[in-house]
Amino acid sequence: MTDDSRETDLKKLIEERKKKLLSGKTIPTKITPGAGRGMGASAGAANFGEANKSNAELEPQSAQDTPPQQAHSIEHPEDARAMRPQAHSIKLDLSPNPVDARTYYRRGNQFYEKNDFEKAIENYNMAIILNPYFSEAYFNRGLSYYQIKNFDKSISDYTKSSELDPRNPVIYNNRGDTYYSKQDFEAAIVDYNKALNLNPKYMKAYYNRGLAYACLQDYERAIEDFTKVTELNPTFAEAYHLRGLAYEYINQYDKAIADYDKAIELNPSYDEAKRHKEIAVSKKQSGYITTPDYGAPGGAPMANTTGGDPNMQNQGINAVKLLQKPTVNFKDVAGMDKLKEEIRESIVYPLMKPDLARAYGKLAGGGIMLYGPPGCGKTFIMKAAAGECSSSFINAKISDVLDMYVGNTEKNIHNIFETGRKNLPCILFFDELEGLGGRREDMGGSQQYMKLAVNQLLYEMDGVEANNESLLVVGATNAPWDVDPALRRSGRFGKTIYVPEPNTKSRRDILALHSKKRPLAPGVNFTRISKATIGYSSSDLKAVVEDAASIPWRDAFKSGKQRKVTTGDYIKAIKKRKSTLPPWYAQAKKQIGQQEEKSIIDGKEHIKVTDSKLALAEKEAFKELLDIIKYRNKVWYQIYAWLMRVLYLYLPIPI
Known part of the structure; x- marks a missing residue:
């Protein structure tokens, strides 16, 4: 059969479906997603x-x-069925047909129940193509768009569903x-x-x-x-x-x-x-x-x-918690040598010798943004940097800054900066920067009060009365794409430093550091363990050590006989605990890289490529992350990572 004849048959089928509108419905069961x-x-x-x-x-x-x-x-329409006995909607012919709209609709429901909303949308798309009057398909596609926070498309689908089923209060x-x-x-x-x-x-x-x-x-x-x-x-x-x-x-x-x-x-x-x-x-x-x-x-x-x-x-005005001269330094940070040297040049050296830095135009102050995957030590390494140069350190958590009363958030920000200026040299560390300095264009409705907080932060960093020499402001974020572009300009958080996942050497050092106080058996092979944990974050590695130590502890508790932690215990722990980073990389790719939207039309898969919401200049700031995402997506790297993990997890373990 040619493509033209197949298309003609499909159009005829759609026209037939249009003529078969009945009052019954088929509603997906057990789909009760919660909404934020x-x-x-x-x-x-x-x-x-x-x-x-x-x-x-x-x-x-x-x-x-x-x-x-x-x-x-x-909700789904079935929740309100008892309240509207005369609701009008669609019931499709259930005759076995590979292109039946109901078939795609049911598939969509199955994917929805598995929380695979992208696949659900693909199947609802096909159901709607086959029957443009299928109210439930619009409704459930609206649910799916809601779950992935595409609210505009969700509203559009609910609107179409309400036009087809205007007596349904649930819509x-x-x-x-x-x-x-x-x-x-x-x-x-x-x-x-x-x-x-x-x-x-x-x-x-x-x-x-x-x-x-x-x-x-x-x-x-x-x-x-x-x-x-x-x-x-x-x-x-x-x-x-x-x-x-x-x-x-x-x-x-x-x-x-x-x-x-x-x-x-x-x-x-x-x-x-x-x-x-x-x-x-x-x-x-x-x-x-x-x-x-x-x-x-x-x-x-x-x-x-x-x-x-x-x-x-x-x-609501919170007291500022000042940490005088942290006792930790870079010796307490396992691995990450390249990152530590970059932080020394940007933060430590200018604060240690401000006169020398001033002579060469390297002012000891300003702003730096650390970004990267979660659980890779951004907070700890900044505390260590403060200890390295013997400066004061203020860890401004988002919960200590934001306040529900108008004006208090701005006062909290001002108090933090004033405390830092009175305790120079000082590092101000704002964790979860995107929560405080989010994009103002995205702040609509009642969120507009957050614009005042962003404005206050901008004013403190480069306002006419701001005197921030020897006051270094560092912001850390797992979602740099959500930070207001104005905060990333020169003189504010103009310099960006990517905090990557630990490499093999860093993983080995981190594992050894966290295992230091554990009863280890002689010859624990941290090199093998580090290679088996490719793609793990620092917090993942800490969890692996804790899980490994729990195995002999449970055995000792039950049998009364103590034994030490072995390489085999680490291997068992790694097999049970996966890396937490893949979802973050997927989100990063969606936000700053190109996005692919797949749809199935006439039984064929179509791919639409759209660019991210970031401007070209903004992407340049995250070039290192973009390069890493491209690198990780290469087929040879994925094969290599899989082989490394399998090889070092399943090789015989020496006794």
Whole structure:
């Protein structure tokens, strides 16, 4: 059969399918994926997100009579089938046919259940090509796009599904959840309203709409929605807790405490409710008043006091933890000789002899960004660098910097820099830089308040009043593509240093270092072990050592006879513990390299290559990582890595 005749037959088949629209449905079973929720900008939003963590064990079967699995849980249309007996959708002919849309649809569901969302999308694509009116295929493809955080395509598919099945409240609820994840709370509320118009007892929609109102600081409406949730399910502790939070933010402490008490009564192990009750009681006793600042970008509540404890005015301003002259140095860092020398030239030498550095234009200060795969020692090596040049060291963790009250995050950043300037020479180390200095163009909705934090960081690094000589600012990140480009300009984090996975020599040194205090048998072959762990991170190697030591320890505990750790114990540990780095490299390739999108059309595989979102100049900063990704993707390297692992894992082990 020629390609033209096959295409003609396929078109005829599609036209036949269009004529067979019935009212029944085939719904995938046991697909109940959870959806992440966007972080609210306000104190209320942050706490609403925290409160929901305890609700993850719930498994709702119907939007009508059970609480949501979590805020903004993704549903399938079958959850709402009982609520809309006249829903219109598609039922396809089940005759055995290799190009039947339902066949691809079922395959898509199978891949979805295995969390292989890319393959699921490929099969839903084919189902939609064969039947452009297949509502469930659009819906499930929207679910799949949601899982890979392609929210725009997810919304597009939910929209198409709603056009084909306009009486289905679950579609609107899920599209609202996707808008919520994009921080577009107003659009989310519009969709929750549509879902509730179709089903006035749809508890999940009330619950999710209440969270969206809370993120917009409309606590009165949030209270109304959470009240409706408690009416639909009076034993749902989470709803009382969330309503208590909303009452707390409008200073109705008696009602807040009563709701916290009810939540604790229903769930005695509800620690979050207990903690918030203590805070509410303290606020009530001190006369603390919270006044929301609706003018702030992404406005979080402003904290003011009228009477009571004046210290409440500085709630959220964190004390800076200064580590004077760390005792560790590069001798405590196993391997990584090339990286250590690069850090010496960029950091240690200018701080040790600032006058000499100044004479040659190598100022002892400025900013450096360390990037690379997780678990490869970025934090530890910077602490060692501070010890190497006898400078002060401030480890500014993201949890110590970010605060839910407007203005406090910027104050925390300023305090960190001021403390560093008073303790020169000093290294300021910002871990998880992407969390603090993320791309401002990606900050929409309530996340806009984070732009102020990025602006404050920029100001501290090169503002007109900034005096940062002998103050070195180092940022570390596992996701450099998410760092704001303005932070990577010259004078800020202009110099980038790639922290790679350890090579064979470094792996051997790391394994020996972590094994130093273990009872080792004579002749443990660390060279062999290091070659068997090709592609492992520093933290992976530490875990291998701990696993290996656990084997004789368990034997000794059971038998009462002690023995030492052998090479065989390490080999057993390596076989059980895989490297954690491949997913990171895959993500890095997707973000800064070229992406391949596969689709199956007419039974043939088609590959569409698209470039990353980074500009050409940005890619140059990560050239070393791009080269490594290309190197790792070469067939000969993959064969070599596999052979190394197999050879050194399965060769006979000398006794």
